[in-house]
Structure formats: C-alpha cells, structure tokens
Amino acid sequence: EPEVTQTPSHQVTQMGQEVILRCVPISNHLYFYWYRQILGQKVEFLVSFYNNEISEKSEIFDDQFSVERPDGSNFTLKIRSTKLEDSAMYFCASRSGVAGVLETQYFGPGTRLLVL
Amino acid sequence: QKEVEQDPGPLSVPEGAIVSLNCTYSNSAFQYFMWYRQYSRKGPELLMYTYSSGNKEDGRFTAQVDKSSKYISLFIRDSQPSDSATYLCAMSAWDFNKFYFGSGTKLNVKP
Numbered sequence: 001e002p003e004v005t006q007t008p009s010h011q012v013t014q015m016g017q018e019v020i021l022r023c024v025p026i027s028n029h030l031y032f033y034w035y036r037q038i039l040g041q042k043v044e045f046l047v048s049f050y051n052n053e054i055s056e057k058s059e060i061f062d063d064q065f066s067v068e069r070p071d072g073s074n075f076t077l078k079i080r081s082t083k084l085e086d087s088a089m090y091f092c093a094s095r096s097g098v099a100g101v102l103e104t105q106y107f108g109p110g111t112r113l114l115v116l
Numbered sequence: 117q118k119e120v121e122q123d124p125g126p127l128s129v130p131e132g133a134i135v136s137l138n139c140t141y142s143n144s145a146f147q148y149f150m151w152y153r154q155y156s157r158k159g160p161e162l163l164m165y166t167y168s169s170g171n172k173e174d175g176r177f178t179a180q181v182d183k184s185s186k187y188i189s190l191f192i193r194d195s196q197p198s199d200s201a202t203y204l205c206a207m208s209a210w211d212f213n214k215f216y217f218g219s220g221t222k223l224n225v226k227p
Contacts, residue, residue, distance in 0.1 A: 004159075006159075031212070031213075033215075035215075041219070042217050042218070042219050042220070043160065043204065043206075043215075043217040044217075045214045045215060045216070048213050048214060055213060056213050056214055089157070091159055091160070093215075095212055103148075103212055104148070104150055104162060104165045104212070105212065105215055106162065107152070107159040107160045107161070107162075108159050109158055109159040110157075110158065110159045112157065
C-alpha cells in the first residue's frame with residue numbers, strides 16, 4: 001500500500017541553525033501538507049501546498065518557514081533559524097485531489113525535531 | 117472557543133469491552149470527519165472517514181456523526197490490547213485543505 005515517507009526520523013540541531021525536513025508524498029497525490037505536534041499537544045496545521053504554491057498557511061508558519069517541491073517526488077519544509085519552541089514532531093501529509101478517489105489526508109511517520 | 121474538543125482520557129478498559137470515544141465541534145462548516153489512531157511517537161494512521169450524519173461501520177469500528185449536535189463518536193467493539201493507542205478525531209470543511217484535530221484520547225485496553 002502506498003505511504004507517505006519522511007526523513008530524517010530524528011533531527012537534533014542547535015538554536016539558530018537551519019533545518020530541512022523531507023517528505024515523499026504518495027505518488028500521484030496533488031495536495032501536500034505540513035503539520036506539527038508539540039509533545040503532549042494537538043496536531044496543528046502549518047501549511048498546505050498545491051500546484052507549486054502555498055494555498056493556505058497558519059499563523060505559526062511565519063517568515064522562518066518555507067516549503068518547496070524541488071522535484072516530482074519530494075516535498076520539503078525548511079526552518080531558517082530554529083528556535084527552542086520549534087521542537088516538535090513534524091508530519092507531512094498528502095491528498096489525492098482526484099475526483100472519485102477517497103479524499104482524505106494520509107500522514108507520514110513524522111520527523112522528531114529537537115532544538116537545543 | 118476551541119474548534120474541536122476531545123476528552124484526553126486516559127481511558128482504561130478490560131479486553132473485550134466496548135469503547136466509546138467522542139468529539140464535539142463548534143464550526144458548522146465542517147463537513148468531513150475522520151478518526152486517526154496514533155501509537156506513541158508515530159504518525160496518525162487513518163481509521164475511519166465519513167462525511168454525513170449517521171453511522172459507518174468497518175469491522176469492529178463504528179463511526180457516528182450527528183451534525184445537528186456537532187458531535188461525533190467512534191465505537192470499538194471487542195476491544196483488544198493492540199487497540200491501545202491515542203485516538204484523534206479530525207475534521208475539515210468541504211475543501212479538505214486544513215484538518216482540525218482534537219487533542220486525542222489515550223486508550224489502554226488491559227488483557
């Protein structure tokens with residue numbers, strides 16, 4: 001069964017450093033998402049991406065964050081200058097967007113980011 | 117007012133029990149309702165998905181939606197220790213563009 005994959009599974013970084021989290025969405029899916037989950041808290045929406053542009057972003061997704069689909073398979077989240085409060089589990093998700101196909105978001109296993 | 121409310125539990129039941137998990141919501145624009153299961157430090161795994169009021173059954177799982185009361189439920193019959201996980205409700209408007217999650221209910225099924 002197709003699945004969303006994410007790398008790395010864990011990332012430790014120093015405050016102020018840049019990190020790039022990578023995702024490979026399900027093949028042929030058209031919509032891509034990033035969510036985060038701070039330990040013990042809700043899964044929170046960060047950004048949605050379609051047709052090579054951001055379609056919606058939350059107030060969390062400030063200028064320190066950016067997303068990119070550099071090729072036909074990868075979808076990345078970059079945090080330019082990490083803060084301690086960026087420590088969280090980051091989930092990538094994808095959705096088909098094709099008429100007649102079960103429409104929901106499928107989540108990857110997550111990248112656990114720890115900012116020291 | 118929170119968009120989605122879910123009792124965090126924990127909920128502890130004996131093996132074989134019927135489990136009832138619930139969420140309430142405030143936004144009338146929500147049209148689609150999902151239940152995800154999340155094991156510790158893993159990604160949410162889709163369990164059930166529905167878009168209308170009423171019941172939807174899949175094996176031991178039944179999802180129930182009452183749009184008039186803005187209330188959704190997930191029932192697990194004949195619960196197993198392997199069902200022990202955190203259960204997240206999620207919902208979205210018609211465009212699926214942004215999911216709103218509940219805080220999750222931690223379930224422990226004791227052998």
